[in-house]
Amino acid sequence: MKTILFLFCFLALGCSHRVIDFTMISTKNFDVSKKHTKLNNRVTGKDMVPIIIFIPCGSPDIKEAIDKAIEKTPGCVALADGVLYEKFWYIPYIYGQSWYEIEGTPVMIEENEEKWEREPVLKQKGKTETSENVKEIEDGEKKFTIIKKDGHVSIIQKE
Numbered sequence: 001m002k003t004i005l006f007l008f009c010f011l012a013l014g015c016s017h018r019v020i021d022f023t024m025i026s027t028k029n030f031d032v033s034k035k036h037t038k039l040n041n042r043v044t045g046k047d048m049v050p051i052i053i054f055i056p057c058g059s060p061d062i063k064e065a066i067d068k069a070i071e072k073t074p075g076c077v078a079l080a081d082g083v084l085y086e087k088f089w090y091i092p093y094i095y096g097q098s099w100y101e102i103e104g105t106p107v108m109i110e111e112n113e114e115k116w117e118r119e120p121v122l123k124q125k126g127k128t129e130t131s132e133n134v135k136e137i138e139d140g141e142k143k144f145t146i147i148k149k150d151g152h153v154s155i156i157q158k159e
Contacts, residue, residue, distance in 0.1 A: 013096075014089035022104070026078035027066050030109050038080050039106045039155065045069025048099035051090055056098060060086075065100040072106075073155065074144050079104030108146075 045068030049058040062084065070076050082104025090096030136145055145156045 012089070012091050014087075016085055016087040019084045019086050019100075021083050022079075022081075024078050024080045024107065025066060025082065025102075025104070026070070026107075027063050028070065028077045030077040035110045036078075037108050037110060039073065039076075039108065041073075041106070041155070042103055043069045043072045043076075043079070043106055044101060044103045045072065046099050046101040048097055051088075051096035051098060053093055053095075060098055060100045062100050062102070065102045069102050069104060070106070073108075075108045075146070076106040077109050078107040080107050081105050 045065045047060045047062070047064035047068065049056055049060050051057070065084075066079065069079055079102065082102060085101045085103075086099075087101055088096060088098040136143065147156070
């Protein structure tokens with residue numbers, strides 16, 4: 001049993017390496033001259049393909065990984081201050097996975113200032129906060145509240 005476990009650990013392979021660091025990246029068309037805001041959170045996206053026996057079932061796509069990360073934040077058009085990794089793991093002649101993983105800070109473009117509405121009080125996690133600019137966004141079945149305050153933007157998902 002110990003020999004089998006040792007061989008399994010010895011034969012299992014995995015690797016991860018940093019492909020690129022970036023200041024800003026996007027797969028969306030947007031007007032760069034418009035005012036933009038970086039959010040406070042970080043998002044990740046990845047595109048993965050399986051490796052069956054020794055045959056990869058396609059190749060991971062960097063564009064898909066970027067799109068998945070951008071789509072995690074409603075209204076986001078780009079990622080800033082991020083990193084792209086290429087990763088894989090493989091057990092020879094059995095199974096493995098290969099993927100690109102991207103991590104970055106979401107960037108939103110402020111298209112129309114008139115879209116922001118004033119709301120005096122917002123309750124979040126038992127605390128009452130005063131905010132000057134509040135915007136409601138619906139993304140399919142999910143609803144979000146976006147708050148601009150002191151140069152920062154916060155996104156709160158409504159239940």
